[in-house]
Amino acid sequence: MAAPRHGAFHPLTVAAVDRLTDDSVALTLRVPAELREEYRHAPGQHLTLRRTAPEGGTEVRRTYSICSPAPAPDGPGPAELRVGVRLVEGGEFSTFAHKEIAAGDVLDVMVPAGRFVLEPAAAPASGHYAAIVGGSGITPVLSIAASLLAARPDARFCLVRSDRTAASTMFLEEVADLKDRYPARFQLVTVLSREEQESGLPSGRLDEERLAALLPALLPVAEVTGWFLCGPYGLVQGAERALSGLGVVRTRVHEEIFHVEEVTAPARTAASAAASHGRVTARLDGRSGTWPVQDGESLLDAVLRNRADAPYACKGGVCGTCRAFLVSGEVRMDRNFALESEETEAGFVLACQSHPLTEEVEIDFDR
Numbered sequence: 001m002a003a004p005r006h007g008a009f010h011p012l013t014v015a016a017v018d019r020l021t022d023d024s025v026a027l028t029l030r031v032p033a034e035l036r037e038e039y040r041h042a043p044g045q046h047l048t049l050r051r052t053a054p055e056g057g058t059e060v061r062r063t064y065s066i067c068s069p070a071p072a073p074d075g076p077g078p079a080e081l082r083v084g085v086r087l088v089e090g091g092e093f094s095t096f097a098h099k100e101i102a103a104g105d106v107l108d109v110m111v112p113a114g115r116f117v118l119e120p121a122a123a124p125a126s127g128h129y130a131a132i133v134g135g136s137g138i139t140p141v142l143s144i145a146a147s148l149l150a151a152r153p154d155a156r157f158c159l160v161r162s163d164r165t166a167a168s169t170m171f172l173e174e175v176a177d178l179k180d181r182y183p184a185r186f187q188l189v190t191v192l193s194r195e196e197q198e199s200g201l202p203s204g205r206l207d208e209e210r211l212a213a214l215l216p217a218l219l220p221v222a223e224v225t226g227w228f229l230c231g232p233y234g235l236v237q238g239a240e241r242a243l244s245g246l247g248v249v250r251t252r253v254h255e256e257i258f259h260v261e262e263v264t265a266p267a268r269t270a271a272s273a274a275a276s277h278g279r280v281t282a283r284l285d286g287r288s289g290t291w292p293v294q295d296g297e298s299l300l301d302a303v304l305r306n307r308a309d310a311p312y313a314c315k316g317g318v319c320g321t322c323r324a325f326l327v328s329g330e331v332r333m334d335r336n337f338a339l340e341s342e343e344t345e346a347g348f349v350l351a352c353q354s355h356p357l358t359e360e361v362e363i364d365f366d367r
């Protein structure tokens with residue numbers, strides 16, 4: 001069978017739309033038998049949904065994490081995929097998802113992507129994992145925890161989640177179900193920022209200080225094999241600092257940021273001065289081409305003018321869908337909230353944020 005195409009879209013039928021809270025829904029998408037291998041996903045990956053607005057015809061793409069468990073590596077690919085969609089104020093796609101999408105509709109869906117993953121088969125049999133999530137950051141972690149606990153009978157998972165109120169908390173039932181199914185191996189701590197709760201934990205934000213005090217009381221921090229941080233930028237950064245203060249090595253920490261406050265968030269890679277132009281050679285699905293990069297244009301936009309199938313979703317340095325390997329030449333990235341430092345050190349860049357600093361730049365989307 002041919003390898004799944006990088007960034008390929010296929011039409012998938014919506015099997016169900018379930019309301020989770022006042023401002024969030026879960027979409028279940030049916031995967032036809034002939035596409036199941038293409039949609040085989042690792043726990044923690046996301047799907048990009050694409051919509052062309054009826055008037056004006058502008059294309060909108062949004063990434064949503066898969067919350068359903070991953071299929072076993074030796075079994076068939078998934079027959080269904082479920083994603084969580086939280087309504088964003090003024091958000092074009094999320095408003096469309098909440099108001100218009102219904103069972104039976106057909107959506108344009110990219111094959112799974114993303115590196116915020118935990119492969120159960122690669123995890124130690126009795127590994128201890130933990131996640132700190134805020135709001136819709138629960139979505140990929142639900143898939144990670146469910147997949148790990150099902151595949152590794154001795155593994156343990158501690159989930160620390162924060163939300164505003166119980167009524168605004170996504171996937172309450174699914175998380176409660178994990179607790180019922182794995183009472184000895186799944187630990188859940190919920191912190192509500194705007195509501196008192198029965199657990200005895202006081203309300204308030206889950207910040208660095210609070211996590212630094214809470215985590216050692218919950219689990220043996222030094223024995224945790226992997227930490228998964230997911231949610232708004234402020235929460236992820238606070239959790240990262242708390243873990244660093246507790247002596248956790250950076251290589252054990254995996255992050256995915258869902259929202260970036262435009263003004264306050266410094267990117268992981270600082271922007272430098274004015275963009276230059278040059279030529280980009282890009283390899284995508286085994287085919288290469290060389291094209292000019294116009295002044296101020298990103299490598300992604302230069303490639304997209306010639307290869308409409310180049311992978312992207314947010315174009316904002318957050319989702320990581322446009323990740324490519326820099327084969328030769330130099331680039332500067334405007335912002336990077338998606339790649340870990342190990343990835344940038346290994347030579348990966350975000351094409352949507354990269355501008356050439358040398359006349360010739362070569363990137364490879366296939367690596």
Ligand code: FES
Nearest residue numbers: 313315317320352
């Ligand atoms: S398209 Fe999202 S990071 Fe480049």
